[in-house]
Amino acid sequence: MIAERLKQIQTRISQAEQTHHRRPGSVLLLAVSKTKPADDIAAAYQAGQRHFGESYLQEALRKQQELGAFDITWHFIGPIQSNKTKPIAAHFDWVHSVDKLKIAQRLNEQRPARLPPLNICLQVNISGEASKSGITLAELPEMCGQVARLPRLRLRGVMAIPAPEEDFERQREPYKALYQAVAALNRPELDTFSFGMTGDLEAAIAEGATIVRIGTALFGARDYA
Numbered sequence: 001m002i003a004e005r006l007k008q009i010q011t012r013i014s015q016a017e018q019t020h021h022r023r024p025g026s027v028l029l030l031a032v033s034k035t036k037p038a039d040d041i042a043a044a045y046q047a048g049q050r051h052f053g054e055s056y057l058q059e060a061l062r063k064q065q066e067l068g069a070f071d072i073t074w075h076f077i078g079p080i081q082s083n084k085t086k087p088i089a090a091h092f093d094w095v096h097s098v099d100k101l102k103i104a105q106r107l108n109e110q111r112p113a114r115l116p117p118l119n120i121c122l123q124v125n126i127s128g129e130a131s132k133s134g135i136t137l138a139e140l141p142e143m144c145g146q147v148a149r150l151p152r153l154r155l156r157g158v159m160a161i162p163a164p165e166e167d168f169e170r171q172r173e174p175y176k177a178l179y180q181a182v183a184a185l186n187r188p189e190l191d192t193f194s195f196g197m198t199g200d201l202e203a204a205i206a207e208g209a210t211i212v213r214i215g216t217a218l219f220g221a222r223d224y225a
């Protein structure tokens, strides 16, 4: 089941790359496994998936322990409280949801010396909707400058979770604006656009996504009960 869905999503990604003139293989699939058991991650892994995203720290650490023998690249994509930065700095390869300088500074101080610099995306609140997470577009240049100076972090790009839209053209708009804002910064190290989820991955790829974060289409609906 999971192997079959993984193949379908890879096909969606390849077709979107082709349709929107993106280089084949330029979009990475991040499997979002929050709320799902370690067995589901193992099934996706056996089918070839290597990058997994988690939003809840305690749950993620439990699953990482269970899956210790697997060669997984772990991405933290959830809200970050400052008292949780130490385990995040030690147990993840990427963090997509940095939206405060203080959080970046703590991750920088707490990244273990034996590990390479932690890959960072700044979360940008692009549609300015109710969701409070994310810096504004206006704050982006200054934040990039400050985070880029932290030696134990490697600033890679931006992450966005726009307000849900049904219409393809409307889905594209916020991604397009953010892509252009990043391009205007003229910082070649910003090579990562963490754009797109199950409902809008094609629009995200059309506007430059290099990572799509897919949960529901791969693992099924989440049960928060």
Ligand SMILES: *Cc1c(COP(=O)(O)O)cnc(C)c1O
Binding pocket: 032, 034, 055, 077, 078, 161, 197, 198, 199, 213, 214, 215, 216, 217
């Ligand atoms: C849960 C989550 C996803 C996955 O969303 P789906 O719609 O299930 O694909 C992607 N990104 C973030 C930040 C999430 O929290």
